[in-house]
Amino acid sequence: MLSGACVERGAEPLACAPAVFASALDAFEQAAVFCERWAASDRGELPDHEGEGLEEADFERIGFEPVMAWQALPQFEMACVAMLNSSQVRREVLGREGLAAAVARVAELSGEPFKCLAYALAVLDDEPLIVLDRATGAGFALRASGVGDNFQLHTLLADALIGRGLVAGQAPSADAVACCRDRAGMVPTTGSFNLVGADGEWIWNEGNPADIPVVDGVRLVVLDPPAYRRNWPAGRFFPGMTGEVVYDRALAPEESAALLAQVAKPIG
Secondary structure: OHHHHHHHOOOOHHHHHHHHHHHHHHHHHHHHHHHHHHHHOOOOOOOOOOOOOOOHHHHHHOOHHHHHHHHHHHHHHHHHHHHHOOHHHHHHOOOHHHHHHHHHHHHHHHOOOOHHHHHHHHOOOOEEEEEEEOOOOOEEEEEEEOOOOHHHHHHHHHHHHOOOOOOOOOOOOHHHHHHHHOOOOOEEEEOOOEEEEOOOOEOOOOOOHHHOOEEOOEEEEEEEOOOOOOEEEEOOOOOOOOOEEEEEEEOOHHHHHHHHOOOOOOOO
């Protein structure tokens, strides 16, 4: 927690992150042991992280380290997110995959998603993204970095494509775009289109870009007209993380057509 607070106040995240991630990995692995032993002891619902529901005997029955690890998880989540706000940490510090797997394991055992940390570990940088406009058949290559969820992605995509006049629709306001990039706060916005994956499934705004299906090694999004009017507060899922969607180029018509031929009809 102290390391995370120092980073938020200007300490070097690259120097702090490896030790924080290693400690967090150990904590989540020990917390998985806690969840398994708690279930084996038939103790019922898991205790909260403040200790309510724990008994002194649990330290003997389950083990001191697993109990303390379970209680410390919210602090580790906050500290890790503070590190992951740095694009340098996300690009250069190893070990995220192991930590992500450990977080997913505890989430499975406990039913607690640890959503902030799971989403932070899934953030992509310089990630190629192909977007196809089903109505016109046009395709575009972009790159996404630091985007925490698909609400944020939706707004930045709309700005990059509708804002350039490349795709028809309602562009988000400059304020909404700024809040999704690096401005503090949130402002109301309206959905510009419906995002669909190559498998025909809707790409829900509540998800994150790492969930988008891959086609030929690249994440692919199909734009359809909005199925209904959707409004939400535009902003960043991670207020300390800068988000970007950068337009690269238009695809050649034959390239777009070949990709569209691989796309399923939307489901639902």
